[in-house]
Amino acid sequence: MPDRIYFDHAATTPPDPRVVQAMLPYFSEMWHNPSSIYVEAQRARQAIDEARAAVALHIGAKPEEIIFTSGGSESDNLALRGVYEASLSRGRHIITSSVEHHAILDTAETMVRNLGAEVSIVGVGPDGRVDPAAVEALVRDDTTLVSIMHANNEVGAINDIAEIARRVHAKNPKTMVHTDAVQSAAHLAVRVDDLGVDLLTLTGHKFYGPRGAGVLYVRSGTPLQPQIIGGGQEDDQRAGTENTAAIVGLVEAMRIASSEREADIVHDRALQQRLLDEVPQRIPMVAITGPTDLDQRVPGSASFAIAFVEGESVLLALDLAGVAASSGSACTTGSVEPSHVLVAMGMPTELARGSLRFTLGRSNTDADVDRLLEVLPSIVERMRKLSPVPVTEAPAEYLPWLSNEGVATT
Ligand SMILES: Cc1ncc(COP(=O)(O)O)c(C=O)c1O
Incomplete structure (x- = not known):
């Protein structure tokens, strides 16, 4: 492929x-x-x-x-x-x-x-x-x-x-x-x-x-x-x-x-930082899941919960667009339950259902990140338009989690 x-x-x-x-x-x-x-x-x-x-x-x-x-x-x-x-x-x-x-x-x-x-x-x-x-x-x-x-x-x-x-x-x-x-x-x-x-x-x-x-x-x-x-x-x-x-x-x-550890760390951190910075800039109502301080987070890991979408549906659309990612651990993919990790962190269940995990490695490039940043916002926008609940404003319990504004601009 x-x-x-x-x-x-x-x-x-x-x-x-x-x-x-x-x-x-x-x-x-x-x-x-x-x-x-x-x-x-x-x-x-x-x-x-x-x-x-x-x-x-x-x-x-x-x-x-x-x-x-x-x-x-x-x-x-x-x-x-x-x-x-x-x-x-x-x-x-x-x-x-x-x-x-x-x-x-x-x-x-x-x-x-x-x-x-x-x-x-x-x-x-x-x-x-x-x-x-x-x-x-x-x-x-x-x-x-x-x-x-x-x-x-x-x-x-x-x-x-x-x-x-x-x-x-x-x-x-x-x-x-x-x-x-x-x-x-x-x-x-x-x-x-x-x-x-x-x-x-x-x-x-x-x-x-x-x-x-x-x-x-x-x-x-x-x-x-x-x-x-x-x-x-x-x-x-x-x-x-x-x-x-x-x-x-x-x-x-x-x-x-x-x-090769030092080189791997520099490489994976740079791409990880771009995703952690730029996904919330491009998609309204997104939570970064896990630490935002990179010293407390493994290099290459960027994970999010996107309000008003199902993580699994976004993954399928990403797959069609040529991007292989996950909604959490591979073992829980396919189950309808939200991730036990996000629930344990106290995240509202409905928000946790929008979880996505991108874990980057040696072969990834800035161009890969560019591509994801290009396709992901439009996939989310399309899915929110199909949502049975009106997507206008995030519920109050989402607000402490969101990395950006709780109002849809799309
Ligand atoms: C934290 C953690 N522990 C254990 C395992 C299981 O390892 P293995 O797939 O080698 O059995 C995994 C695999 O996803 C993991 O992420």
């Missing part, structure tokens, strides 16, 4: 050609089972050992603290269930936030239903960020795990994980702290000691690596009950024949992300 514009990097990123190159030998020459004894298999084993050491180096961990998984969802599940089941003698209380990915929220809910867990959910401010003091206030003697995401996938809000971990550990040194760093690792240097966490989730496909490879970092001494049992791979922590090619690809993507 010619001239398509991809603004959905938070859903997944195009694999970098250098990543694909690095993976190819593990399909054609070194495809053997790394647990076998012959020389070809030992080369695959060596590649995994080197990958483990490289991931450890990048995040400031020890190689034996790295578990390779199939991705972010599996790592999140392993962190929650693994720590919970290994700590039952200490307690059944865990804490998470209202804006986590469903890999955390739905796992926690299942643990309440099936495993007798007690879960406290900490709320967020209108910018989608978690208040570290609010987390601290929920920590009890029997709290075994706190899981708070580093950066939010829908509104880009970055949490102060270091401060959260510091407060949690000060109140109860036995409470483990996990962070889902799936969205931040593409943009920020993620170092486990700087963050002060005991467990951390990564996935390769959000930083130009392949899908099907993820990492769970587990600090030495952290109690963890394996969830996939079988052949004893990953030091008995996660069974299953290793996906050597995907693991090698993840590490190559991590190396590139690290060496």
Whole structure:
């Protein structure tokens, strides 16, 4: 399809050609089972050992603290269930936030239903960020795990994980702290000691690596009950024949992300700033969702709620105009419910239905942003004209959210 514009990097990123190159030998020459004894298999084993050491180096961990998984969802599940089941003698209380990915929220809910867990959910401010003091206030003697995401996938809000971990550990040194760093690792240097966490989730496909490879970092001494049992791979922590090619690809993507980080940040921030500035200038009655201070927001993320339109309908029209974007997380696209993140931030439900998320990346250009700024206002105008409710003035409860005037000028 010619001239398509991809603004959905938070859903997944195009694999970098250098990543694909690095993976190819593990399909054609070194495809053997790394647990076998012959020389070809030992080369695959060596590649995994080197990958483990490289991931450890990048995040400031020890190689034996790295578990390779199939991705972010599996790592999140392993962190929650693994720590919970290994700590039952200490307690059944865990804490998470209202804006986590469903890999955390739905796992926690299942643990309440099936495993007798007690879960406290900490709320967020209108910018989608978690208040570290609010987390601290929920920590009890029997709290075994706190899981708070580093950066939010829908509104880009970055949490102060270091401060959260510091407060949690000060109140109860036995409470483990996990962070889902799936969205931040593409943009920020993620170092486990700087963050002060005991467990951390990564996935390769959000930083130009392949899908099907993820990492769970587990600090030495952290109690963890394996969830996939079988052949004893990953030091008995996660069974299953290793996906050597995907693991090698993840590490190559991590190396590139690290060496090109400064340039990526400058590039993604410039385009992000244009969208955050210019969308509200061109479309009346628009809210920027998530932080407006770029220091609190991951580079490349620009998200909005547009009053009097359905986000899903705008997305379909954008798709026809050649622009691929999202209304929130890919997993909730297609559902009629407004985003749980925007609702948790306190946004009125009807306004939240107009949510749009543009997540920019390496291949995007100023011309891409120009094109979006050209097509989006006319799409919104057309849809508002079709609206069954008269679109003249925003209701009073929208006003604190809107970045511009609450009166239609179109
Ligand atoms: C914050 C967050 N956590 C977890 C995941 C799940 O990762 P994966 O798709 O690798 O299972 C995602 C993917 O959208 C995400 O954005």
